[in-house]
Amino acid sequence: MTTPTPGATPTPTPAPLHWKLVVDAADPHAQADFWAAALHYTAEDNSALVERLLSLGALPVEATVEYRGRSAFRDLIAVRHPEDPYDPETGTGLGRRLLFQRVPEAKTVKNRLHLDVHVGPERRAAEAARLEALGARVVREVNEPAGQWLLMADPEGNEFCLQ
CATH class of the missing domain: 3.10.180.10 (2,3-Dihydroxybiphenyl 1,2-Dioxygenase, domain 1)
Structure with missing residues (x-):
């Protein structure tokens, strides 16, 4: 352990890193439904982002599904703690989250x-x-x-x- 030099400017403590836990899934939307209910979390609504990406031609229609009556990514969806902040433009949570992503292997x-x-x-x-x-x-x-x-x-x- 080093002793700080008297009069030296202390090094600022870095901000904590943002994270999410990613879970591989055969059916990400079914997993999101289970874990949202299990934890009393909220499934993220990314429909505004999906629609924006579709309108820009940056996302093919085949990469989307209808989930709970709105556009969603076909291969991923997250659930978040309902009291945590989220980005209203994308629906993406900024706190405690589980992201389920489709993978081909069981x-x-x-x-x-x-x-x-x-x-x-x-x-x-x-x-x-x-x-x-x-x-x-x-x-x-x-x-x-x-x-x-x-x-x-x-x-x-x-x-x-x-x-």
Whole structure:
């Protein structure tokens, strides 16, 4: 560790980096529907951006679909925390987001990264039942010295923990 030189101008702390978690999906819109419902998030409305890109000829019609009655990108969609800011011109969230992107290959191995959904032990059973009704499944119940939780899988088999 270096000691700052007396009288030296301190180096400003860089601003935190913006990020999103990107999830590969066979059906990004179905995954967005599941995770928006699971987390009580909002599916992003990028229709103004899609329409603008279509009108400029920068996006082919084949790259779009109708989603919830509006134009959307065919191969990607995000969900965001409803209280976080977003860009009203593009509909893109500027905070906590999950982006689902279509990929041609199926999921074949365990996730290297997963979400922990915190509900507390008193709500775990009810939330598990709610998530199962949305299309998730319980993979196994974990009971370890570090705690108890449910390992679950979303409709496409992506693991997450319900704690």
